[in-house]
Amino acid sequence: MASVVRVEPSDDRGRLPAQFPAWIPIVIFIAPAFILYAGFTLFPVLKTIYNSLHVMKPHNAVEFVGLGNYGALLTHDDVFWKAVKNTAIFALFGTVFDVACGLLLALLLFAKIPLARFWKIVWFSPVLISYVVVGIIWVWVYDYDWGFVNTGLRLVGLGSLEHAWLGDPHTALWAVLATQVWKWAGFNMIVFLAALYALPEDVLGAAELDHCGWLAKLFYIILPMLRPTVVSLLVLSFVGKMMVFDVVWIMTRGGPLWSTETVSTYVYKRAFDWNTFDLGYPSAIAVLWFAMILAFVALLIGLLRQRDKMEY
Amino acid sequence: MRKIAIAGALVLALGGVFELSQKPQEEGITLSIWSHEADELAKVAVRERVAREIERTHPGVHVRITWYDSEGLVVALKTALPAGQGPDVFYIETDWSDLITDGYVLPLDNLIDWGNIYPWARQAWINDGKTWAVPQEVYTDELYYNKDLLAKLGFTLPPNAQFSQEQFLDLIKKARASGVTPIVQGVGDRNYPGAYLLTQALLHKLGLDDYARLFAGHLSFEDARVEAVFRWVKELVDAGAYPKNFMTLKLGESHFYFYQKPGGVMLPMGSWYTGRAFVPVDEGGQPEDFPLGIMQFPAMDDGACNECKVRAVGSSFAINAASPNRQLAADYLNAMSTLEIGEFWIDTVHLQTAVKTQGIPASAHYPGYYPALMARQQGAKYFGGEPTDFLEGACLDTYVQVINSSFPGGLLSVDEALRLMNRGCYKD
Numbered sequence: 001m002a003s004v005v006r007v008e009p010s011d012d013r014g015r016l017p018a019q020f021p022a023w024i025p026i027v028i029f030i031a032p033a034f035i036l037y038a039g040f041t042l043f044p045v046l047k048t049i050y051n052s053l054h055v056m057k058p059h060n061a062v063e064f065v066g067l068g069n070y071g072a073l074l075t076h077d078d079v080f081w082k083a084v085k086n087t088a089i090f091a092l093f094g095t096v097f098d099v100a101c102g103l104l105l106a107l108l109l110f111a112k113i114p115l116a117r118f119w120k121i122v123w124f125s126p127v128l129i130s131y132v133v134v135g136i137i138w139v140w141v142y143d144y145d146w147g148f149v150n151t152g153l154r155l156v157g158l159g160s161l162e163h164a165w166l167g168d169p170h171t172a173l174w175a176v177l178a179t180q181v182w183k184w185a186g187f188n189m190i191v192f193l194a195a196l197y198a199l200p201e202d203v204l205g206a207a208e209l210d211h212c213g214w215l216a217k218l219f220y221i222i223l224p225m226l227r228p229t230v231v232s233l234l235v236l237s238f239v240g241k242m243m244v245f246d247v248v249w250i251m252t253r254g255g256p257l258w259s260t261e262t263v264s265t266y267v268y269k270r271a272f273d274w275n276t277f278d279l280g281y282p283s284a285i286a287v288l289w290f291a292m293i294l295a296f297v298a299l300l301i302g303l304l305r306q307r308d309k310m311e312y
Numbered sequence: 313m314r315k316i317a318i319a320g321a322l323v324l325a326l327g328g329v330f331e332l333s334q335k336p337q338e339e340g341i342t343l344s345i346w347s348h349e350a351d352e353l354a355k356v357a358v359r360e361r362v363a364r365e366i367e368r369t370h371p372g373v374h375v376r377i378t379w380y381d382s383e384g385l386v387v388a389l390k391t392a393l394p395a396g397q398g399p400d401v402f403y404i405e406t407d408w409s410d411l412i413t414d415g416y417v418l419p420l421d422n423l424i425d426w427g428n429i430y431p432w433a434r435q436a437w438i439n440d441g442k443t444w445a446v447p448q449e450v451y452t453d454e455l456y457y458n459k460d461l462l463a464k465l466g467f468t469l470p471p472n473a474q475f476s477q478e479q480f481l482d483l484i485k486k487a488r489a490s491g492v493t494p495i496v497q498g499v500g501d502r503n504y505p506g507a508y509l510l511t512q513a514l515l516h517k518l519g520l521d522d523y524a525r526l527f528a529g530h531l532s533f534e535d536a537r538v539e540a541v542f543r544w545v546k547e548l549v550d551a552g553a554y555p556k557n558f559m560t561l562k563l564g565e566s567h568f569y570f571y572q573k574p575g576g577v578m579l580p581m582g583s584w585y586t587g588r589a590f591v592p593v594d595e596g597g598q599p600e601d602f603p604l605g606i607m608q609f610p611a612m613d614d615g616a617c618n619e620c621k622v623r624a625v626g627s628s629f630a631i632n633a634a635s636p637n638r639q640l641a642a643d644y645l646n647a648m649s650t651l652e653i654g655e656f657w658i659d660t661v662h663l664q665t666a667v668k669t670q671g672i673p674a675s676a677h678y679p680g681y682y683p684a685l686m687a688r689q690q691g692a693k694y695f696g697g698e699p700t701d702f703l704e705g706a707c708l709d710t711y712v713q714v715i716n717s718s719f720p721g722g723l724l725s726v727d728e729a730l731r732l733m734n735r736g737c738y739k740d
Contacts, residue, residue, distance in 0.1 A: 256718050275407065
């Protein structure tokens, strides 16, 4: 028969020996995450800031230029300012359209429209498609000759409105923006839907007992209670659009005449398309833009911060 | 006993020397090659054939070709080479000259048997007195056309295969009036096709030297001859020369548009047209009975060199300056440049090559094509390279936005286009 040794718990169980400093386990637990963060986030950010102060030459040769890249960027670069303007339009209108469309679709589903489950899948499915595929599909949709938009216009007798949507500097940015909204509205819809179903039923029920109409219920009860969700989605959407690259690159590459050039596509072009190895100037653009995004997000959160907490 | 030991040691030592001399020097070596043009199966077949040949002649060596698309390869090279992680051999184009100036390419003058390469093709890679890459593909800019459609529109090609400015404008107008797209071209995914007509017209008008000065920034775009060319091209554009979906039509789609559906009269393109056209119809190739013709780009009134053409070196290969397998890499490039491979290239890719070949090999599927292409080279004077090969920075960006897309796309007036080009490119 095997003997069983019973170990009595001591007073200092779970504690480290006295000679073992308390900070050691803290370091051990934090180290893996910190190493990953430092290697893949902190170092690239610091390196980019370092690069932005230099002209990069082959074989890691660098020439310190101080704020020279920033000076040139802010004073002599027309394309950069065009890219800033386009990105600002994209971020501002894209964010509003994205969130508004997502909310509208979620409300339709919340109101239990016919075939709600079907529509939920249909509206959400663009989120699951990669940007490359989305871009290619929408270039076809906008094609002058055989695209869905112009073909549709011709079919309904509005052929005079057919247009080279991506080929005209006046419409190209809005055409890309519509693609972006099409892709992301479904994501916002799902988040809003979850928030709608989490609303307290007694508040909504009380409103109905008070004969509150749909619009009044929406504006005076639902939307105020969705405010935290709206703020989160606005910030997320805004940050994403300030960095927009892939959909623009696939659909227009910043053309025609820089009318869809965004800051991200411009950084890429300066880094890889200009037949130069200098990563200093594009790094300066990236750093400046990073600072601007931070400032805008802080501003946005400040503006949308809820001063009085809602109780329900 | 001591003698036996010495004899034994000698035998072992000799055996070791013998073994060393027998052992292939490159045993266990993998020669890594990064190449573009994965989608052009005929070119893939040529390069893989050379790889297998190297493996046969160098026992123990494995040749691994990694296939990229053009953009992916540029990004991979520009990140891998500075990090010392590049391949031994890599595909290179003449507009990637920054790889050379930045020291990532090995000079090849003493490593390659240049007797097999046309001197002018080698010349395209000579910079600072050194040769930096081995050209494999060369091409000329050509104006392909549909013979039946041209005849249907009532036009007959002159004996020199070159229309005048006036005739060409008339052709554009008649084609558009009959509901046919005159010039099939799109810039949806490339930075050069929209520039073919304008740059060829500039070359004819200015001649070799002034054309070079224009793009080197030493001749103003407001020069009267340049302006005249822009005004003529603007007339073509306004007459509906290009498809309405010019801005979004992709290169591959423009081929299909030209020879399949909906069809068009002309397609300006590098002579690497064959890479997409001479494949089976169900893979997007042209129908076997397609009435393909090649005409010269139109002559300019008072043109300084209407016989001038653009000839450029296309796909080429370089050796990484940091490669530990330089001789083996050079062996691969030499094997790529033999007469046998050159003829195999022409026969299967249907495209000019930098390798000296003897005559024109007979092709089973497109017997008349290569002789017709050669006929268009008679008496030609050549300018080496496309503007995108040698422009850089803001000038390149402006060229792509203005000359490649917005001007032929009808978005800019002549004055605005000239102003933008001068702002981007003119240095004096």
